[in-house]
Amino acid sequence: MKPKKNRASGRPTLADVAKRAGVSEITASRAMRGVKTVGPELAEAVKQAAKAVGYIPDPAARALASKRSRSILVLIPALSNQLFIGMYEEIQKALRAEDYEIFLGNYHYDARQEEKLIRDYLVYRPSGVLLTGNEQSAAAAKMLKDSGLPCVYMMDLLETPGTISIGFSQEEAGAAVARHLIATGRRKLAYIAAQLDPRAKYRGQGFQREIARHGLEPAIELRAPIPSSPGLGADQFRSILGEYPDRDGLFFCNDDLAWGALMEASRLQIDIPERFSIVGFNDLPLSAHMAPRLTSVKTPLDEIGRHGAVTLLRLVRGQPVESACCDLGFELKIRESSLFSGGAAP
Amino acid sequence: MKPKKNRASGRPTLADVAKRAGVSEITASRAMRGVKTVGPELAEAVKQAAKAVGYIPDPAARALASKRSRSILVLIPALSNQLFIGMYEEIQKALRAEDYEIFLGNYHYDARQEEKLIRDYLVYRPSGVLLTGNEQSAAAAKMLKDSGLPCVYMMDLLETPGTISIGFSQEEAGAAVARHLIATGRRKLAYIAAQLDPRAKYRGQGFQREIARHGLEPAIELRAPIPSSPGLGADQFRSILGEYPDRDGLFFCNDDLAWGALMEASRLQIDIPERFSIVGFNDLPLSAHMAPRLTSVKTPLDEIGRHGAVTLLRLVRGQPVESACCDLGFELKIRESSLFSGGAAP
DNA sequence: CTGAAAGCGCTTACAG
DNA sequence: CTGAAAGCGCTTACAG
Numbered sequence: 001m002k003p004k005k006n007r008a009s010g011r012p013t014l015a016d017v018a019k020r021a022g023v024s025e026i027t028a029s030r031a032m033r034g035v036k037t038v039g040p041e042l043a044e045a046v047k048q049a050a051k052a053v054g055y056i057p058d059p060a061a062r063a064l065a066s067k068r069s070r071s072i073l074v075l076i077p078a079l080s081n082q083l084f085i086g087m088y089e090e091i092q093k094a095l096r097a098e099d100y101e102i103f104l105g106n107y108h109y110d111a112r113q114e115e116k117l118i119r120d121y122l123v124y125r126p127s128g129v130l131l132t133g134n135e136q137s138a139a140a141a142k143m144l145k146d147s148g149l150p151c152v153y154m155m156d157l158l159e160t161p162g163t164i165s166i167g168f169s170q171e172e173a174g175a176a177v178a179r180h181l182i183a184t185g186r187r188k189l190a191y192i193a194a195q196l197d198p199r200a201k202y203r204g205q206g207f208q209r210e211i212a213r214h215g216l217e218p219a220i221e222l223r224a225p226i227p228s229s230p231g232l233g234a235d236q237f238r239s240i241l242g243e244y245p246d247r248d249g250l251f252f253c254n255d256d257l258a259w260g261a262l263m264e265a266s267r268l269q270i271d272i273p274e275r276f277s278i279v280g281f282n283d284l285p286l287s288a289h290m291a292p293r294l295t296s297v298k299t300p301l302d303e304i305g306r307h308g309a310v311t312l313l314r315l316v317r318g319q320p321v322e323s324a325c326c327d328l329g330f331e332l333k334i335r336e337s338s339l340f341s342g343g344a345a346p
Numbered sequence: 347m348k349p350k351k352n353r354a355s356g357r358p359t360l361a362d363v364a365k366r367a368g369v370s371e372i373t374a375s376r377a378m379r380g381v382k383t384v385g386p387e388l389a390e391a392v393k394q395a396a397k398a399v400g401y402i403p404d405p406a407a408r409a410l411a412s413k414r415s416r417s418i419l420v421l422i423p424a425l426s427n428q429l430f431i432g433m434y435e436e437i438q439k440a441l442r443a444e445d446y447e448i449f450l451g452n453y454h455y456d457a458r459q460e461e462k463l464i465r466d467y468l469v470y471r472p473s474g475v476l477l478t479g480n481e482q483s484a485a486a487a488k489m490l491k492d493s494g495l496p497c498v499y500m501m502d503l504l505e506t507p508g509t510i511s512i513g514f515s516q517e518e519a520g521a522a523v524a525r526h527l528i529a530t531g532r533r534k535l536a537y538i539a540a541q542l543d544p545r546a547k548y549r550g551q552g553f554q555r556e557i558a559r560h561g562l563e564p565a566i567e568l569r570a571p572i573p574s575s576p577g578l579g580a581d582q583f584r585s586i587l588g589e590y591p592d593r594d595g596l597f598f599c600n601d602d603l604a605w606g607a608l609m610e611a612s613r614l615q616i617d618i619p620e621r622f623s624i625v626g627f628n629d630l631p632l633s634a635h636m637a638p639r640l641t642s643v644k645t646p647l648d649e650i651g652r653h654g655a656v657t658l659l660r661l662v663r664g665q666p667v668e669s670a671c672c673d674l675g676f677e678l679k680i681r682e683s684s685l686f687s688g689g690a691a692p
Numbered sequence: 693c694t695g696a697a698a699g700c701g702c703t704t705a706c707a708g
Numbered sequence: 709c710t711g712a713a714a715g716c717g718c719t720t721a722c723a724g
Contacts, residue, residue: 007699007720009413014702024711029703037709056469060409061701064716067355069406079431089425092452101466104450106438120447123402230635259632266612266637286605286632289576291612353704353715360718370695375719383693407717410700 012053021049032057059101063125071101072312073126075117077109077133077197081228081254083282083301084132087154090305091130098313100127109197115140122147127316130308134158134165135198150315154308155199157325164315166308166326170199173297173330174206177251177279180295180332182214184339186249186277189219192236192261193253194228200253203281207251219251220244228253233260240276241268248276249338255280255287255296262290262337277338292336300328358399367395378403405447409471417447418658419472421463423455423479423543427574427600429628429647430478433500436651437476444659446473455543461486468493473662476654480504480511481544496661500654501545503671510661512654512672516545519643519676520552523597523625526641526678528560530685532595532623535565538582538607539599540574546599549627553597565597566590574599579606586622587614594622595684601626601633601642608636608683623684638682646674 018028023042031038031046032055038046049055063069072095076084088104095102103126105117115137118129122143128150136144144151151164158165181189189211191204208218222236233252237260240247252258258280265272272278272292280287283298307326314321364374369392377384377392378401384392395401409415418441422430434450441448449472451463461483464475468489474496482490490497497510504511527535535557537550554564568582579598583606586593598604604626611618618624618638626633629644653672660667 009700011701013700025701026703026712027710030710033703039709042710058410058701059470060406060415061716062703063406064404064410064718065701065703067703067716079425079435082428085425085431089452101449101470103447106435124405124447230632234635256632260635263635263637286576286602289580289606289609291609355716357717359716371717372696372719373694376694379719385693388693404717407700408719410702411717411719413700413719 009058011058012055013058014055016053017046017050017055020053021046067125068127069101069125070099071103071124071126072309072316073103073105073118073121073124073129075105075107075114075129075131077107078227079106082256082284083299087301087305090302091309094306094309094313100313111135111137111140115143118143122149128152128312130154130312133198134160134163150312152308152312152315154304157327159325161324164311164321164324166304166311166328168300168304168328168330169206170202171206171209173281173299173332174203174208174251175210176330176332177203177281177297178207178210178214178219180334180338181249181251181277181279182211182216184277187216188244188247189216189249189251190222190240190244190247191219191251191253192222192233192240192257193224194232194257195223195225197228197253203253220247228256230256230260230263233257234264235260237261237264241270249279250276251279251281253281255282255284255294258294258296258337259286259290262292262294266291273336273338273340277340279338283333288333288335290337295335295338296333298331298333300330303328355404357404358401359404360401362399363392363396363401366399367392413471414473415447415471416445417449417470417472418655418662419449419451419464419467419470419475421451421453421460421475421477423453424573425452428602428630429645433647433651436648437655440652440655440659446659457481457483457486461489464489468495474498474658476500476658479544480506480509496658498654498658498661500650503673505671507670510657510667510670512650512657512674514646514650514674514676515552516548517552517555519627519645519678520549520554520597521556522676522678523549523627523643524553524556524560524565526680526684527595527597527623527625528557528562530623533562534590534593535562535595535597536568536586536590536593537565537597537599538568538579538586538603539570540578540603541569541571543574543599549599566593574602576602576606576609579603580610581606583607583610587616595625596622597625597627599627601628601630601640604640604642604683605632605636608638608640612637619683619686623686625684629679634679634681636683641681641684642679644677644679646676649674 014025014028018025028046031043103121107114118140130152132154133156134153153165155167157167191207193200258278280294280296283296287294287296360371360374364371374392377389449467453460464486476498478500479502480499499511501513503513537553539546570578604624626640626642629642633640633642
């Protein structure tokens with residue numbers, strides 16, 4: 001033993017693997033990474049040796065030498081909104097199956113927080129970035145561009161050339177809700193939203209556009225400067241009763257608002273759907289179990305997450321990607337809350 | 347310019363900062379880390395220089411050299427259960443405020459997944475670990491112990507010497523629910539659970555213990571081998587009606603089960619609380635807005651998250667910690683679903 | 693209180 | 709297809 005400064009971690013290193021396999025370190029490195037130029041039997045011997053000594057690559061050393069880490073930055077506007085949980089679960093499953101670690105950034109619908117997360121996590125040199133929407137700040141967009149990292153945008157369908165996006169049309173979904181309400185005889189509509197999500201705005205626009213197309217009066221719009229919640233929905237329902245008692249069809253931009261409205265209606269003994277048709281959005285698990293069961297738009301969040309992750313991984317590997325703008329559609333789930341007996345079929 | 351192999355990232359490094367500040371690299375390093383031995387004016391000069399050149403420390407180089415990264419591993423049993431979201435948000439806030447990155451591991455109540463997450467993330471050399479419960483596998487427990495990392499256990503109160511835990515007594519909470527039901531005249535009780543959470547078991551035990559103490563017949567128990575959901579709660583409520591129609595007080599181990607039961611009751615036009623008192627657990631945001639409003643146990647999840655993160659950070663810094671086992675209590679929120687007119691005050 | 697040297701564990705960039 | 713050398717950007721361990 002030479003008297004040498006020892007700062008080693010004690011864990012087996014590539015040198016240990018190489019020695020055991022009787023090859024050089026660099027060959028061991030290539031074998032472990034699956035680089036093709038290594039002879040198959042040598043590669044196998046190295047892997048055996050790695051297993052024998054219990055070798056686990058050090059991600060820090062890897063990142064320092066290669067300027068790249070086996071991780072993906074995932075940016076999600078909120079965790080409190082249940083819809084993104086399912087999306088994240090699918091992302092997680094797809095990414096971890098390929099041994100990518102995740103840096104999860106939750107920015108609370110705040111572009112500045114998103115920017116800080118991007119700044120903070122880019123120094124970890126992730127292999128790619130999965131974003132929700134494209135309302136990034138100019139500075140954030142520049143950092144992403146300068147990084148040269150592959151990015152996939154979830155939720156919105158982007159027209160920008162060179163961007164890969166996966167989602168569905170919020171406007172079409174809003175329009176579908178309008179068509180359903182109109183087809184079931186509703187004429188006095190309302191669009192009721194919290195103030196969080198830029199996508200809720202597109203939904204409202206699609207809703208209004210379809211109403212206009214039918215030559216009906218525009219829906220009144222309610223908006224609150226606070227996050228979506230059942231309590232807010234209950235309050236908004238009472239506002240409708242007080243200020244717009246002539247309404248007959250209420251489209252809530254989120255299921256949780258609609259839940260609150262249904263509960264408040266029950267408390268006030270207002271018949272749903274007789275007095276009001278009520279429609280939610282996202283079709284969260286509880287909605288199908290409400291009393292009355294809530295009509296909602298089932299959005300392909302889980303598929304967006306899965307497909308987004310898989311697509312990003314293809315980009316990371318330099319593999320071809322099918323399409324630049326992938327529309328996964330949506331499904332209107334018509335249930336009791338919007339099917340009053342006097343109405344026609346949708 | 348010497349003809350030298352260039353593998354640099356192009357980003358400013360500590361060498362750039364040192365040169366600009368007219369000090370050695372190591373002094374710059376110490377100044378950036380806030381090591382006390384650096385003279386105050388020198389430290390200031392280095393920080394100015396860092397800002398001027400736009401220096402950001404490379405976490406990979408840091409981790410490689412120091413064998414420690416400025417990150418915390420956070421292990422949570424599930425994201426789909428809303429209660430852990432609030433807890434995680436608080437953890438996130440506390441940790442990011444101190445510039446720690448988070449490795450979030452979601453193990454779906456599966457000890458093997460938890461073990462894999464620990465194995466995978468320990469190689470990143472986090473500074474500490476925040477765990478939920480202590481049902482880790484033996485291998486996982488050994489890895490944690492061998493790592494020597496500070497750990498904080500959230501949710502359960504652990505007796506094991508040397509462990510730091512923050513939570514509340516599930517048994518006490520279960521007992522409190524029993525006391526309330528009994529005090530309001532209920533005698534035929536049921537405990538209704540999904541099969542996910544070991545803590546639900548303790549709740550049930552506390553519930554039964556209190557019932558026995560009052561000399562009443564044990565609560566019947568319903569259990570399902572699937573995750574908690576409103577749909578399951580609705581099914582379980584129908585089972586009670588069919589198989590145990592004599593029951594008068596139902597304690598659901600999770601609010602979402604209770605929501606499903608309330609909805610099903612409404613659908614079947616069964617009066618709550620006249621026919622059944624219904625109590626949930628965790629007091630999720632919707633519960634106070636149900637019709638009828640749901641009695642539930644408000645658990646200090648957010649506080650557990652915050653306190654857990656802060657305590658772990660103290661351990662990481664080697665600062666003293668107040669207590670080894672911190673009980674944050676709970677609060678029974680009595681609402682309409684368990685207050686039938688014939689009942690006495692709790 | 694400050695610094696020159698060495699080292700962390702990998703991969704890149706050349707050679708052959 | 710395999711390897712010797714150098715380097716990634718920081719911090720540890722000694723000195724003084």
